[in-house]
Amino acid sequence: MKEGPDISHIAALIGDPARASILTALMDGRALTASELAEEAGVGLSTASGHLSKLAEAELIAPRKSGRHKYFNLADAEVAGVLEALMGLAARKGATRVRTGPRDAQMQVARVCYNHLAGRMGVQMYRSLIGRGLLAEEGEDVALTGDGREFVTGFGIDVTALETGRARMCRTCLDWSERRNHLAGSLGRAMLTRMEDQGWMRRDAGSRAVLVTQKGKAAFATAFPET
Amino acid sequence: MKEGPDISHIAALIGDPARASILTALMDGRALTASELAEEAGVGLSTASGHLSKLAEAELIAPRKSGRHKYFNLADAEVAGVLEALMGLAARKGATRVRTGPRDAQMQVARVCYNHLAGRMGVQMYRSLIGRGLLAEEGEDVALTGDGREFVTGFGIDVTALETGRARMCRTCLDWSERRNHLAGSLGRAMLTRMEDQGWMRRDAGSRAVLVTQKGKAAFATAFPET
C-alpha cells in the first residue's frame, strides 16, 4: 500500500557520505573529473568510479567524455534544488560537517550555487530586482519586465542571446542559508559571470565561496540597492 | 574540504526503504501510531521503533504521547516539501513502486500532501486564486490580498483565527506530479477541511488519494475557475 514515487532509492544514493560529498562539490556548476571528485570525497579512484556510475545511472549527474578525461555535472537545476533543500533541513540542526574557518563566513555572504550567485548577496540582488519592478514573479517562476530587460542589457548582458538559448532564462532557487529565493537560470549565470568579468568578485578555488573585492562591494550596493 | 551542511546523514535516513515508507505514510498529515507505521512499512514493531527513534532524533518527525499510544507526525511543512521534491526527482524516471490501480490515477487528480490539497486540483485552486488576484506572490511565499481575505471568509473560513495561529498561514509547496505550486500552510489545510466538511471530497482511508464527489466536482469548478 505504498503510493507515489519511490524516494528511498534516490535518497539512499544521496545518503552515502562519499556520494554526498561528490554532489556537494558539483553544486557550484563546475564540471569536475572523476579523479578530482575522488579526491574531494576522500576515497580511492576505483571507489569513486563506482559511485559515479550509480549517480549517473540515476541521472543525478551527467557525464561528458572529453579526451581521456570524463567530466561530471549535476544533471540539472532541479537536482541542485533538491540538494539545497536537503541542506536547509540539515542546517537547522547545525549538522554542518564543515571545519569552521574564514571561508565559511564568506560562504554565508556569497557563494556559488550550481552556477549562479547565492548567499546574502544573491538574495539581495534578487530582492532588489523584484522590488524595483525589473523582475516579476509569475506563478512559481520569474521573468524580466520591460524595464528589467533594459537594465540587464545596460549591465552588459546580451539578453537576446539568452532568450534564444535552450535553457530557461529566469529561475528561482531557494537559498539554504537565507531561506529566500535567489536568481537562477541562464540569466543568473550570466549575471555572476559578468560580475566576475568586471572584477567585482571571484570564485575561491576549491570551495563554493565567492570572494568580493573592495570595488565589487561598492559597485554591487549601487547596482542592487535594498528597496 | 567539505562545505555546507552535511546532507548525507539526513538523506541516509530517508534512504532506507522502511523509513521512506513511514515518511511517505505521514505525508497526508495524519498522526499515526508506531504500530500502524510498522504495518505500513512492512517491518516488525521493534524494527519500526528503532526507525522512529532515529527519525525523531533527526527531527524529521515529531512524536506525541497520548495514553499508551505514541503518535507521530511529520515535523513540519518543510520536511513535507523536501519529500515532495524527492518524489519529483524519483517520478521522472518512473521509479514508482506503486502497484498501479484506480487509486493511483486518482492520486494525480487530487491527493493530500501533509495536510493540504495537492495534485491537479490543488494546482488548479492555487492558480485560480493567483489569477484572480486573491492570492499574491511575494518573494518565495504568498499572501492573501484584501479581495482574497473576503473570498476566503465567504468560503466559510475564519481568517482571523488562522492569522493569530502560530503556523504560517500561506505557504507554497511544489507538486511532484504537476511540477507547479499548490497552496500549503494553515490556510491550505483549512481549505481542504472546509471542502471535506461541505461534502465536496473525502480522503481515501489508507492512501493519500482524495476522492471527489459528483457535487464536489461541479462546485470546485465554479469556486476555482481556470483563468
Place this chain on the structure above:
DNA sequence: TTCATAGTTCGACCGTAGCCGAAGCATTGC
C-alpha cells in the same frame, strides 16, 4: 490486583554495500 495492549531495549544473525588494490581498457603523447 491481574491481565492486556503499546512500545522499547537487547542480543544475535545476516546481507548489503562500501572500500581497496590489482589488472584491464582506452586515449593521448612521444
Place this chain on the structure above:
DNA sequence: GCAATGCTTCGGCTACGGTCGAACTATGAA
C-alpha cells in the same frame, strides 16, 4: 610502436546497519 595517464572492472575483505524475537517497561482496563 611504446609509455603514461585516466578511468573501469573484478575479487575479496570488512563493517555497518537492518532485521527479528524475547525480555522488559509503561499505561490502561477489568
